Amino acid sequence: MSAAAEMTKTVRGVVLVADPAREPCFTVVQTDDEMQDWPDMSEISRRERLHRHMNNETGAIEIAARCLVDYPEASWDLRMSLARQVADESRHAMLLYRRLTDLKGFKGEFPIANLEWGVTLMLDNLPGRLAVQNRTFEAGLIDILGTMRNRWREAGDNETAELLEGILADEVTHVRFANRWIKRITEEEPRNLLQVAKAVRYLGQVLERLAPRVGETNALGVAWSEERRLPPAVNVEDRRAAEFTEEEVAEVLRQAGFRSILPSTAPGQ
Amino acid sequence: MGETIRQKADRVGTFRFISVHLMETLARWIPTTPELEAKVFFGRQVWDFAQHADWLGRRTGELRSPMQWSLQPADGYLKVLEAMASATGTMERLTGFHDGLLPDLAARYRSYISSTDPLNDEPTVRILERILFDFQRLQADRAAFPAVRPDLILTDTAWPGRIATLSGAETDYVSSRAAVRTAVTTA
Numbered sequence: 162m163s164a165a166a167e168m169t170k171t172v173r174g175v176v177l178v179a180d181p182a183r184e185p186c187f188t189v190v191q192t193d194d195e196m197q198d199w200p201d202m203s204e205i206s207r208r209e210r211l212h213r214h215m216n217n218e219t220g221a222i223e224i225a226a227r228c229l230v231d232y233p234e235a236s237w238d239l240r241m242s243l244a245r246q247v248a249d250e251s252r253h254a255m256l257l258y259r260r261l262t263d264l265k266g267f268k269g270e271f272p273i274a275n276l277e278w279g280v281t282l283m284l285d286n287l288p289g290r291l292a293v294q295n296r297t298f299e300a301g302l303i304d305i306l307g308t309m310r311n312r313w314r315e316a317g318d319n320e321t322a323e324l325l326e327g328i329l330a331d332e333v334t335h336v337r338f339a340n341r342w343i344k345r346i347t348e349e350e351p352r353n354l355l356q357v358a359k360a361v362r363y364l365g366q367v368l369e370r371l372a373p374r375v376g377e378t379n380a381l382g383v384a385w386s387e388e389r390r391l392p393p394a395v396n397v398e399d400r401r402a403a404e405f406t407e408e409e410v411a412e413v414l415r416q417a418g419f420r421s422i423l424p425s426t427a428p429g430q
Numbered sequence: 431m432g433e434t435i436r437q438k439a440d441r442v443g444t445f446r447f448i449s450v451h452l453m454e455t456l457a458r459w460i461p462t463t464p465e466l467e468a469k470v471f472f473g474r475q476v477w478d479f480a481q482h483a484d485w486l487g488r489r490t491g492e493l494r495s496p497m498q499w500s501l502q503p504a505d506g507y508l509k510v511l512e513a514m515a516s517a518t519g520t521m522e523r524l525t526g527f528h529d530g531l532l533p534d535l536a537a538r539y540r541s542y543i544s545s546t547d548p549l550n551d552e553p554t555v556r557i558l559e560r561i562l563f564d565f566q567r568l569q570a571d572r573a574a575f576p577a578v579r580p581d582l583i584l585t586d587t588a589w590p591g592r593i594a595t596l597s598g599a600e601t602d603y604v605s606s607r608a609a610v611r612t613a614v615t616t617a
Contacts, residue, residue, distance in 0.1 A: 181461040182461060184464045184465055184466065185464075215466075219466060219469060222460055223460055223461040223469070226460040226461065226473065227457070227461060229453070230458045233454070237498045240480070241480055244477050244479075247457060247460070247477065248474050248475075248478075250473065251470040251472075251473030251476075252470075252474065254469070254473075255467075255470045268466065278461075
């Protein structure tokens with residue numbers, strides 16, 4: 162891993178790239194135990210979910226933008242995909258901000274963290290960055306959105322559910338272009354697979370150090386249970402649409418304890 | 431204009447270089463700009479300039495140059511692009527780009543359209559017309575921005591004027607291909 166030209170920070174002994182610029186209204190924290198999140202769908206919990214998601218989309222804008230800047234030698238079709246991703250994530254951030262204000266929330270209402278930026282920008286190669294940001298973080302978002310759109314609907318908020326449905330469709334395309342490109346470059350040059358493998362291993366090590374442990378609490382005193390630490394149910398249908406192989410889907414299912422979202426439970430499809 | 435195919439390709443390749451440069455400038459600014467609304471403003475326009483570069487790059491391939499081929503502009507114009515990109519304040523970035531540089535670039539596109547044979551060079555003309563159509567939307571977004579963030583102030587009020595003056599002074603923006611050894615392909 163290398164971030165020679167980057168400003169860095171150290172969080173629990175892990176070196177990460179320093180946070181991107183944020184407005185003073187935001188309280189930027191470093192770990193999950195400093196975040197505020199509620200397990201229910203109360204009004205404040207809904208606002209916090211939108212607020213957190215808004216900042217995550219902002220981070221996704223920034224990461225894709227940096228990939229465009231840092232790798233001018235990348236193939237033009239990949240750069241086009243990254244440019245489109247920058248624009249998509251920008252729309253997402255603004256959509257979530259608009260919905261947050263609809264629900265009487267505001268920027269800076271809750272703490273934010275920039276873990277994805279800090280981890281991904283530590284990687285000095287594009288295969289590694291796409292493996293971590295698009296194939297892992299964004300693919301994880303596919304799972305989360307698959308579950309959350311249903312929770313928002315069950316809570317009676319169809320407007321937010323529809324918004325998340327639109328974001329989910331875009332995220333599938335972001336994961337898919339990364340999957341296609343990584344497949345292509347590893348077929349062309351098998352050594353690229355090493356960069357992908359190193360990046361994924363590095364991410365695993367970081368998460369192992371920083372993930373909350375059972376019994377620890379967040380800033381509101383809500384404890385992390387075994388269940389809360391489990392990965393979200395796997396959105397099998399959309400992972401397939403993003404062109405993960407059957408073997409890759411099976412592996413994610415195994416890690417999630419074989420919990421999946423059944424396609425028939427996804428309204429509006 | 432009476433230019434050869436090669437001269438036309440040089441001009442289109444230069445336009446492509448500029449579009450890629452503007453795309454990268456916006457992308458470079460995003461992580462270092464604090465305001466969410468400004469990040470989003472820049473981020474949405476990254477895709478516009480990527481598409482412009484793509485259209486122009488397809489055209490270079492039709493003009494007997496490589497597909498997605500860029501030609502670095504004349505040194506003076508390149509320095510203008512770099513000066514504009516060096517802004518650090520949010521409103522300096524936004525106004526230098528939209529009030530300083532883009533009107534001059536639009537004028538160069540219009541100049542090309544008015545001086546080429548619209549039938550013989552119709553594909554290039556159509557591309558530049560589409561880009562100019564997009565520019566109207568970009569400028570409308572820029573005009574609406576102060577209402578979105580009325581608290582953001584242009585500290586260096588002369589900045590956009592300086593960029594406009596610098597870019598307007600560089601009449602010869604296309605380098606001769608033979609003179610440029612750093613032509614960038616597929617960047």
